[in-house]
Amino acid sequence: MTNPNLTTGSIWRLHQGDQEIARLAVTGTDMPWTHAEVETLPGFEEFRALFSDQERAVDKEDWERADACYTQIRSALTLTFPDGGPVAEFMLHIHDDGTAGWRWHDEPFDTVNP
Template identity: 45%
Template sequence: MIRNGEVWTLHHGDHTIGRITIDDGDFPWLEGDFEPLPGFEEFKPLFDRSLELVHDHPEEWEAVYTQIESRLELHSADGPAAEFLLHIENDRAWFRWSDTPFD
């Protein structure tokens, strides 16, 4: 069960580059405040581009998102998610995750 106030972290290698404090959710999506940390600025353009493409250009979106998921990990308090789909816009983040890879 996910509780409001739970903190998820975004990692690049051994570095935590962002924090998401959960404050809402509509299964399977969770949503929260996003706090960028040093190192996130390298990935911000990918998240911005992903949002531009997600609805109207699925092939281009997939190529951009592959760069995100291949270089970053999303962690709960229990450790890294096996698979995740994360969107970040300004100070908000929303995502879905799984303990096993998506189909």
């Protein structure tokens, strides 16, 4: 059975608090990643540099910096499924070319503290 959240054209929404700041229109999947075109909305510009920093860190394989960006993104933003329900956990990359890729789970990722 196909997951309706992953249907091409379905819209996931990115929020800062109650404000919707971007819409992610699914273009395909390469599990575990979902890919989309991004429509930015008012409020997104505040986070553009953070997503660009994350992309540079990943390109340079600077995992410590990439993790720090991930933490900032997750502490400030929430993602909702096309039906409006909250996504419990996600790792989102919004690229400078207007595309996005993310992994998600309906339960929080386990975190292990050394």
